[in-house]
Amino acid sequence: MIVLVIGGRAQGKKNFIRETFEVREEEFDCDIGKNRAVMHLEKLIREQGKETVLYKLEERFLKGDCIVSCDEVGMGIVPMDKKDREYRDDVGKVLCEIAKRADEVFRVFAGIGQRIK
Amino acid sequence: MIYIFSGGSSSGKSELAEKYAVNLWNKSRKKGGGLYYYATMRVYDREGKQRVEKHRKRRDGCGFITEECPSHLNTKITNSVILLECLSNRLANAMFSDGEEDPEKVILDEINTLSEKNSVVIVTNEIFSDGEEYSPETEQYRRMLGRLNCVLCRQAELVVESVYGIPLVHKGEWI
Numbered sequence: 020m021i022v023l024v025i026g027g028r029a030q031g032k033k034n035f036i037r038e039t040f041e042v043r044e045e046e047f048d049c050d051i052g053k054n055r056a057v058m059h060l061e062k063l064i065r066e067q068g069k070e071t072v073l074y075k076l077e078e079r080f081l082k083g084d085c086i087v088s089c090d091e092v093g094m095g096i097v098p099m100d101k102k103d104r105e106y107r108d109d110v111g112k113v114l115c116e117i118a119k120r121a122d123e124v125f126r127v128f129a130g131i132g133q134r135i136k
Numbered sequence: 137m138i139y140i141f142s143g144g145s146s147s148g149k150s151e152l153a154e155k156y157a158v159n160l161w162n163k164s165r166k167k168g169g170g171l172y173y174y175a176t177m178r179v180y181d182r183e184g185k186q187r188v189e190k191h192r193k194r195r196d197g198c199g200f201i202t203e204e205c206p207s208h209l210n211t212k213i214t215n216s217v218i219l220l221e222c223l224s225n226r227l228a229n230a231m232f233s234d235g236e237e238d239p240e241k242v243i244l245d246e247i248n249t250l251s252e253k254n255s256v257v258i259v260t261n262e263i264f265s266d267g268e269e270y271s272p273e274t275e276q277y278r279r280m281l282g283r284l285n286c287v288l289c290r291q292a293e294l295v296v297e298s299v300y301g302i303p304l305v306h307k308g309e310w311i
Contacts, residue, residue: 025300027265093144095266096274101183104145111146114300124302135302 022086023121024132025114031130032088033058039125039132040086051075053082060089061110069109073116080120087117138247138292139257142285148301150191150259153219156296156310157257158198161217164255169215173200176225178233191221207234209246214253222259223288227281232273240280244287251291260285262297 022040024032036042036056048054050063051072057063057079064072079085093107118124124136139156143149161171173195179185192202200219203210206229209220220226223243230239250256264282269275289295294308303310 023300091144093146094262094264095268096263096270096278097145104183107144108146111144111148111300115146115148118300118302124300126299135299135304 020084020123021080021117021121023114023117023124024086024088024127025091025124026127027094028090030127032127035125035127035130035132036086036088042086051079055084056086056088058088060087060113061092064110064113065106069113072113076117087121089114137255138251138288139255139294139296140260140285140289140292141257141296141298142260142262143298144262147262147298149261149298150221151194151301152296152298152303153221153257153259154195154198157200157217157219157255160255160257161199164217166215169217169254170201170213171199172213172216172218173202174205174209174218174220175202176206176220176222176229178206178225178229207236209243209250211246211249213250217255217257218250219257220247220259222261223284224261224263224281227284228277231277231280240284243284247288258288258292260288 024036026032033047042056046055047058048056049058051057060072076087089110093111098104098107118136121136123134125132126135141149141153141156157171177184177188179188209226226243227239230236230243236242247256247258261281263278270278289307292307294310295306296310297304297306
């Protein structure tokens with residue numbers, strides 16, 4: 020099962036994942052590897068780029084259950100800097116792709132997760 | 137009738153709004169009317185051109201008649217479904233390149249005139265949650281768009297927030 024968890028910065032996504040899916044501390048990861056939960060996808064997109072992240076996720080999803088957590092970053096004024104603009108667009112595009120693929124999507128607001136898919 | 141589609145950058149809001157507009161038109165085709173796409177974006181550079189191309193490609197074959205209206209919205213159309221893409225660009229053009237007086241009122245009047253005789257699907261933008269402080273001009277823009285969103289959402293039949301392609305209905309019923 021593929022689960023996507025999104026929400027603003029510091030909204031309690033990790034805790035929500037821990038409690039809802041009984042994910043243990045050592046099962047969290049900040050990269051796309053074998054672990055059950057991938058945290059801070061927005062940082063991975065910034066560091067590795069959209070294509071690499073999408074490719075790695077595709078591979079990861081084939082291996083089984085995965086929870087992906089990502090900050091929502093596209094809800095502000097469009098930045099002047101082209102790189103910053105592209106970053107926000109890339110995060111949005113990647114999340115659209117994952118949302119399509121995911122079995123469940125949760126949006127966490129102040130620790131409360133709302134299931135939107 | 138007014139239908140609002142909002143969301144952050146690359147949240148899939150335009151695609152949802154396009155689908156909704158096409159659907160509305162297919163269900164309610166009226167004589168003398170059409171399915172219109174009001175394009176408000178002014179193209180300044182390659183990035184803008186690419187964005188326009190991307191949108192154009194996606195709506196190709198959907199039957200939209202494109203009206204370029206970066207400044208004023210054509211209010212003479214009747215019996216139609218109009219997709220306004222998007223409110224945030226229309227306002228930014230009015231404030232930052234046309235120096236329009238009282239753009240908030242002008243835009244509201246245009247939309248109200250249109251919505252009396254048409255179904256108007258409006259794409260707008262969530263630009264309110266980055267916790268940053270900007271220049272007074274940008275803050276004024278943000279406040280104005282926020283107010284426009286509030287007023288229009290109050291009048292709207294349907295208010296949808298696109299969350300990465302998933303429609304969250306804040307008001308009304310998705311039909």
